[in-house]
Amino acid sequence: MTQQGEDVVRAEQLTKVYRAGEVEVAAVTSLDLTIARGEFMAIAGPSGSGKTTLLNLISGLDQPTSGSAYLAGVAIEDMNGRQLADFRRDHVGFIFQSYNLIPVLTVRENVEYVMILQRVPAAERRRRVAEVLSDVGLAGMEARRPPQLSGGQQQRVAVARAMVSEPDIILADEPTANLDSTTGAELIDMMRDLNRTRGMTFIFSTHDEMIMSRAERLVLLKDGRLDKDIRRDDSTE
Amino acid sequence: MSHLRILMALVVRNLIRNKRRTLLASLAVGVGLAALIFTDGFMLSMEETMIGAATATFLGDGQIHAAGFRDTLDAEMYMTEADALLARLDADPDVAASAPRTQAFAMVSSTAHASAALLFGIDPTREPGLSKVDEAIVDGAYLGVEPRRILVGRIMAEDLQVEIGDRVVVTLSEVGTDELAQAMFRVGGIFEIGVREMDRSVAFVPIDRARELLAIDAGAHEIAIGLDASVSSPERVWGAYATDRLEVLGWPDLMPQLAAALGMTDVSLFFVAMVLLGIVVLGIVNTLFMSLHERMFEFGVLRAVGTRPTRMAVMVLMEAGVLSLVSMVVGGMLAVIVCALVNRNGIDYGGIEYAGVTFQEPLRAILEFRQFVIYPLWVLACCLIAGLYPAVYAARMSPSTAMKVYT
Numbered sequence: 001m002t003q004q005g006e007d008v009v010r011a012e013q014l015t016k017v018y019r020a021g022e023v024e025v026a027a028v029t030s031l032d033l034t035i036a037r038g039e040f041m042a043i044a045g046p047s048g049s050g051k052t053t054l055l056n057l058i059s060g061l062d063q064p065t066s067g068s069a070y071l072a073g074v075a076i077e078d079m080n081g082r083q084l085a086d087f088r089r090d091h092v093g094f095i096f097q098s099y100n101l102i103p104v105l106t107v108r109e110n111v112e113y114v115m116i117l118q119r120v121p122a123a124e125r126r127r128r129v130a131e132v133l134s135d136v137g138l139a140g141m142e143a144r145r146p147p148q149l150s151g152g153q154q155q156r157v158a159v160a161r162a163m164v165s166e167p168d169i170i171l172a173d174e175p176t177a178n179l180d181s182t183t184g185a186e187l188i189d190m191m192r193d194l195n196r197t198r199g200m201t202f203i204f205s206t207h208d209e210m211i212m213s214r215a216e217r218l219v220l221l222k223d224g225r226l227d228k229d230i231r232r233d234d235s236t237e
Numbered sequence: 238m239s240h241l242r243i244l245m246a247l248v249v250r251n252l253i254r255n256k257r258r259t260l261l262a263s264l265a266v267g268v269g270l271a272a273l274i275f276t277d278g279f280m281l282s283m284e285e286t287m288i289g290a291a292t293a294t295f296l297g298d299g300q301i302h303a304a305g306f307r308d309t310l311d312a313e314m315y316m317t318e319a320d321a322l323l324a325r326l327d328a329d330p331d332v333a334a335s336a337p338r339t340q341a342f343a344m345v346s347s348t349a350h351a352s353a354a355l356l357f358g359i360d361p362t363r364e365p366g367l368s369k370v371d372e373a374i375v376d377g378a379y380l381g382v383e384p385r386r387i388l389v390g391r392i393m394a395e396d397l398q399v400e401i402g403d404r405v406v407v408t409l410s411e412v413g414t415d416e417l418a419q420a421m422f423r424v425g426g427i428f429e430i431g432v433r434e435m436d437r438s439v440a441f442v443p444i445d446r447a448r449e450l451l452a453i454d455a456g457a458h459e460i461a462i463g464l465d466a467s468v469s470s471p472e473r474v475w476g477a478y479a480t481d482r483l484e485v486l487g488w489p490d491l492m493p494q495l496a497a498a499l500g501m502t503d504v505s506l507f508f509v510a511m512v513l514l515g516i517v518v519l520g521i522v523n524t525l526f527m528s529l530h531e532r533m534f535e536f537g538v539l540r541a542v543g544t545r546p547t548r549m550a551v552m553v554l555m556e557a558g559v560l561s562l563v564s565m566v567v568g569g570m571l572a573v574i575v576c577a578l579v580n581r582n583g584i585d586y587g588g589i590e591y592a593g594v595t596f597q598e599p600l601r602a603i604l605e606f607r608q609f610v611i612y613p614l615w616v617l618a619c620c621l622i623a624g625l626y627p628a629v630y631a632a633r634m635s636p637s638t639a640m641k642v643y644t
Contacts, residue, residue, distance in 0.1 A: 061541055062637040081546045081633075089543020096640070100538045104250035109243065116240050117543050161542070 008168050008201050009035035009058050013067035016053050016224075027053040029224040030067065035203060037168070040195040042204040042212050045221035051205040054221065055171045058203075059092045060084045072168045089117050093162030095172035099154040101146040107133070107157050108142035114165045132160045136190060152183035159187070163194060169201040176208050188214055244548065248555045251528065252563075262524040263563045266616060269513040269520075270568025273612045275575050276509050278602030279584075280502050285603065287594045291495050292488050294430055294594075295368045297336075297461030298471060299487045301478055306458060307486065312341040312412050312451060316483065319457035326462060331474045333465045334366035337457035339447040343409040345389065345440055347397035354393065354440045356407060358447020367463045370428060370441060377401040377426035384446045386425030390436035394427045401427065407442070411452045418450045431588065431595030498592035514619045517564075521557055521623035528556065529627050536631055537639025546632035553631045557624030558617065565613040572609075576602040 011033040018025045028050040035041060035058075043051045056062035058069050060076045069076045072091050079087060088094075101110045108129055115125045133139050136156040146154050155175060162170045172191070176184030188211055195202050204211050212218055220228040252259045292298050301322060306314040316322065319337050326335040339358035344351055361380040365371045370388070371379040380386055387405060389397070399405060403424050411418045422442060429436055448454065464471055475485035489496035529536065540549060583599025590596075 056637045059541075062635065085540065085543050085545045087543075088541060094538075094541050096538070100534060100640075102247065102535055102538065104247060104254055105243075109246070113243065114542050116243055119240075 006037050007034045008037040010070040014064050015066045017065045026224050038199045040202045041217035042206050042215035043219045049221040050224035055205050059171050060088050091168045093167040093170040095158045095162050095175045097174040097177045099158050103146050107144050111160045111164050132164045136160045172204045244552045263567045265520040266517050266564035267567030269517045270616050271571035273513050274572035274608045277608050278604050280506050281603040282600045284499050290594045298464040299462045301460040301485050304484045315453050315456040315458050317456050331465050331468050334463035336360050336363040336367045336461050338459045340458040341409050343407050346406045347399045349398040352396050357441050358444035359441050360444050373428040373430045374426045375429045384443050385422050387422035388426045388441040391429040392437040399424050495592045518619050518623040521620045525627040533639050537636045540636035550628035550632035553628035554624045557620045561617045561620035
């Protein structure tokens, strides 16, 4: 486990090429990037610039064509399917664009699912679910199912699910895309608070100006390559 | 909640989520199972009816002959110890009935025509306990104390143009001397067993008179045996009477064409089962893939948050298993309902002759406990086998592919 300020993500000459029939498309090309623990950063760029592919590569959802991605010091490309599943379970939290909760599970079951995979004892699971749902403002909604919640509430459940196992990084792919601006702003502010109070690393893939304006660091991609890397504190590129 | 429990919750709730598809899939598999159980029950009924008709009509469950007699039907090969054998059979608790018979080729002549016949001498008192010759009389009466009565088949009676009370002359070859022996009989009864060969070319006379004509004293060519219903191993009984000079044959050896026909029904049932189970497999594969593609993103999310590939496969197999359990209940109930409806009147095959046996009664499906155990287990096994392909597909699915998150 990395300490505050240490590199939690390191990408070296990361390249991902997709085949579409006879055509090869380079989604990410020779990308170098490091992300320190505790960062609240956004990866932005036009559609097709490689944002989501980059998130997939550094989270172990996908394997690079060449280059290396390290998460918490572990090389992702060396792992098989089972090891990757265990690695994501223990080190990565995901928040997706369209919430992507499991509709047949209750809020409690959705949130505790990862902890069940981790074999966390039931009493500990109950405590952590109550705590995290309180943090995201959903206390008392444990027994509801996702279709019974608003879009903003569902995305809060997704945030709770992502953070409950205290992963090294939380990857959020366009988390506000399906929310109205007010709800989106509330959600981002809530995640910013969690970042500050719990020191969790948040990495967003986004088009949303509101997220970009709140991020400490903004990485801009263009045609799968790093275009700009802007840090708010020192405004360096 | 353990991981298996939450997987089971996912499986059950997903099946409930799409009630119509689950119901249709269960019905499809259930109908296949019900058809399988019904076909088995119907085949069983057909087998029992055919065996019953064959053994109870005239054959008996088995017969004792002089060794080699069945190969040649040579009247010279008769059993001299028939009375002693009958005494042993009467004392045997496994034997419900037995009857001695003589058997010889003869010529039966009327004033109009002559007909070749297989002439049986039967014991008028013992024979009704074993065969249904007495019940097959359609005109006249069964044999009684009068020794000069003959029973002829309906077709033979038509060929000879004889009626009850008409005289016929039986000519046969005397055993030992090969001299021709002739005797006059009056037609006492006309029978219709329903098997064309018997109705055309078999005649029955009292065994004492037949013995006189054949000159075999108290001998007999065969002793037909009816077993007690409790006997589960006929071979054990046959073994008790077989010697170097006597052979004891059960009905499968006496009617090999029937045994072969019944073997064919087993083969038919096997092919029916294969077709029905094939439909079950395709139905399950289709349902699971529909469900899988409908929930592709959910599968992707489950994989993304750390569900191992093997657990994804287990979940799909559990879904196949639960679907098959529902189908078993549906299929079992359907089978009982269909069989009850069919059995109210039966399916009438009356008069149809097959493999030397004529169906006399409507066929009904016979339900047995094993049908509700073995066939559902087959269905479960098929469902799990059918689930392997979608299970492997789910396990090997890339989470990013499943969620279509390419940029």
